[in-house]
Structure formats: C-alpha cells, structure tokens
Amino acid sequence: MEELAVSTRQRIQVIDITEQVTEARRVDDGCIVLHVPHTTAALALNENESNLKSDMEKFYSSIAKGSWGHNSIDNNAEAHLTSTALNSSITIPVEKGKIILGRWQSILFVELDGPRERKVYIKELKA
Amino acid sequence: MEELAVSTRQRIQVIDITEQVTEARRVDDGCIVLHVPHTTAALALNENESNLKSDMEKFYSSIAKGSWGHNSIDNNAEAHLTSTALNSSITIPVEKGKIILGRWQSILFVELDGPRERKVYIKELKA
C-alpha cells in the first residue's frame, strides 16, 4: 500500500492529487483504491478548473450549515457531515499501466477542516 | 475492461443500465467496478420506479442551485457540483456469475448535463 502526504492550507480546500497518484501507481491491470483515513476530508473525481475549485469550496461550506451537538466537543460537525455526503474511498480502473480517467477528470482531495497534514492511501488490486 | 454506451435525452435524466451491465459481466466470483469517465454524470444504486426517477431528476436539479464562477466558462457548474455529491464509481459484488443486487436495487446512470453520448466502464476484479 502506498501512502501520499497532502498538506492543506485552508479550512476548505480542493487539491488536485492526480499526478501524485499517477506516480505512485504500480499495478498494470486492475484497480486502485484511494482511501482517506480521515473523517473531515474526502475525495472527488472532477475537473481541475480554478473557478470550479472555488465553487466546490463554496458548495462544500454550505451543504451542512446548522446548529450541531458535536460542535460542543469539537467545532467541526459540518466537516464531518459534509464528508459523509462525498466519498472517503474511490476505486478507479487501471489498464496497460494507465489510470482510466475521463478527459476532464482529475483526482481531487477535499479538505473540509484544514489546514492539516493529511494522508491518502493507495491500495492496488490486480484484475 | 468493457465499455457501455449510454445516450441521454434530457438535461437531467436517470436511466436504468442494469441489463446492459448484467450482459457485459464475465467474472464469476469477485466484483465489478463501474466507472463513469465524466464530470457531469454519476451512478446510483436505487429503485427503478417511474415516480422515483422523476423525483431523483428533480432532486438532482435542486442540490447545487447557486451563482457559480465556473458558469462564466461553461454553464454547467451545478452539474459538476452535484456529481461530486453522488458517485463516479461503484463496486458491486459478483457471486456464482450473478451481480449481487438487492430486490429493489437497479444500477442507475445519472445524466446531469445532457443530452449527451456517455460511457460507463466496467472493470472486473476476481475474488
């Protein structure tokens, strides 16, 4: 299993990790499973366009607005709730050594309670 | 890896692809990974009931209403944002040649920026 390090700088931040994931890949035919071992971060497959990344950050800051009991313990209930509406793990096919992404797809790390030092695990499954 | 073609007819449309996926399956024991190589479409496992499909289309058109920067480039930010709240890839178990779906589960393709010609990849993993 490979492990990527991701440093985030903002409370809510979308970071393209496609290149790091591509470099870490070893399986030639199968799938990679990307897994975030955090409860206030997530993964998405979408377009790395600067306006859209800002839109995502704005969108993710709005999904779970509310008055939450968990905030009496740790002021990040919105981040927890939003992460469950996104994905903690994503499985992507690999063919002939190439991760299969569509033309506009990038692998995006979604920080919801930063800034923090984060990890992404990459587990590889053979076909 | 198998590739399915899906033609969509509406801006937002839910289409049952269970039969196409079932016909494409070759693995007898393992999992199929369904992967949409698009950033304004998604997948869901849910019930193919005509009222509910209309409800989903209405729901998905409401999730990300807003004024978005990406719309100055391409007027589909809502489709991108909504797709990240759904799933780009889904992994489903296969046993004895049968895709394991619950009684009410169908495999649904979710178009969020149609009409378009779309693809779904099916990667098979042996147990």
Added chain:
Amino acid sequence: MEELAVSTRQRIQVIDITEQVTEARRVDDGCIVLHVPHTTAALALNENESNLKSDMEKFYSSIAKGSWGHNSIDNNAEAHLTSTALNSSITIPVEKGKIILGRWQSILFVELDGPRERKVYIKELKA
C-alpha cells in the same frame, strides 16, 4: 461472501458496525467491499461520537425534504433520495489482516427508513 445482520430501531439511525465487520474479515492483504442491498439505507465512514451520530440523523432527515411523486406509492421517497447522496458500497484496504481505518473512522450503517431488519454484504478481494 459474508453477510451481516443489522436490526434498526428508529426511522433514521446511525449504527456502528466496525466490530462486526472486523470479526467477519478473512482476507489478509487486499480490500473488503461492503455492500448494502437496500435502497433506503447506506454506509458511511465517520466518527462514532454520540452527538455526531445524532447530528447525522438530523442531517440525513433534512437533505431531501420535499413533495415527491414516489410518496403516492410508498411514503419513503426522502429515504431513497438521501441514500443516493450517501454510499451503497464502500471499499476499504486490508493490510496484514487489519482493516485500514483512520484513528477516528468507524464503519457506520445508516438506516433511512426503519425500523427494519437489514443486511450488509462483505466481499473480499485479494491484492
């Protein structure tokens, strides 16, 4: 494939199934695919903290509020719609016989239309 039974007691309820999943695991190196064969329930990876579980239940009861056509057939459209915004299946890495979860991650079953008797399938994939 392993099968877990989950009895739910409330209309909307978050239940920690980490221990059941851990006990069912047999693969030493690979992934487990958790799959819910239901259309009004889901899975999440998040923190098992009592306030946060109540917050999740409140959040999931609010996501899809509306007037839905499916409710003329079966009064649970909100549960169907909410489940598609969460996850029906989750894939988690396993290394040296250990399911890889972050410090705060638990495997959570999300009931959206209970109380019911539910199932979770666990399919294991070798690396």
